[in-house]
Amino acid sequence: MTLVVFAGPSAGRLWTDWAARDDVDMRLPAVRGDVASLVNSDQPGTLVLADGAFDRSYAVGHRELLEAASLGWRIIGVSSLGAIRATDLPGTGVRGVGQAYGYLVNTKAPDDHLALIYEPEPPFRIFAEALFDVRQCLRDRALPAETGAIDAFLEDAARWWFGDRTRDQLQDRLETYVSADRAAQLLAPLASPLYNRAKQLDLIDLMKELLAR
Structure with missing residues (x-):
């Protein structure tokens, strides 16, 4: 079939x-x-x-x-x-x-x-992330003490136009909720071509x- x-x-x-x-x-x-x-x-x-x-x-x-x-x-x-x-x-x-x-x-x-937003041909590189994928990535990696900050960040990002949810813009905004180093660590998987969202x-x-x- x-x-x-x-x-x-x-x-x-x-x-x-x-x-x-x-x-x-x-x-x-x-x-x-x-x-x-x-x-x-x-x-x-x-x-x-x-x-x-x-x-x-x-x-x-x-x-x-x-x-x-x-x-x-x-x-x-x-x-x-x-x-x-x-x-x-x-x-x-x-x-x-x-x-x-x-x-x-x-x-x-x-x-x-x-x-x-993504490249139209394989391997379909992603330029602006789906908020759902960002949410799952952060919640899988966040420490219990970071839950409130992550939830506030996600509520913030939900108000953006979806095309603005690039990794750079997401990380810049996340740095207002957690430290710069921690923001980079939390979002790091999204930069890897081997990461499955x-x-x-x-x-x-x-x-x-x-x-x-």
Whole structure:
């Protein structure tokens, strides 16, 4: 059965590895019309929607996903735009999975907490971070005594335009809540090309599950 994955920064350096497999059809982040084109040309299979682009076209529409589900496609939303659309379409056959999806469902956070700016081709280098990934990174690394400062910083950053959440700007602002050295330590993983952000882990876990079958 066909496994089609629309992904970009949520796949990162693994995009090319998955694309090399015969049992995976890796595609770039989806835009409006991509899902409709797929379901009109392929037999039903599994469609994983992780990432989408909205700067060069409209985002993937709800109607496209509903039409795909009605035609027998198994649709899984994860990580970024996929998690957003799954949150938008409960009970419709669009299944949401992962931490990012759970975060949206449980907190009712705005969609821009998952938004980021990235290079459009593999390995999809990230230029402005998703607030959700920053939140998970800091909470995983913060000491108990730093919890209040981290929460205040995250509330502050939540008010920014998502494109302003670059690592440099995040670190500069975090230094007003903790020491400069500590701010650098807390955010250091985001500078490593080997670091898997929370949204990336969502897709990695899903792909392990799907490819093990």
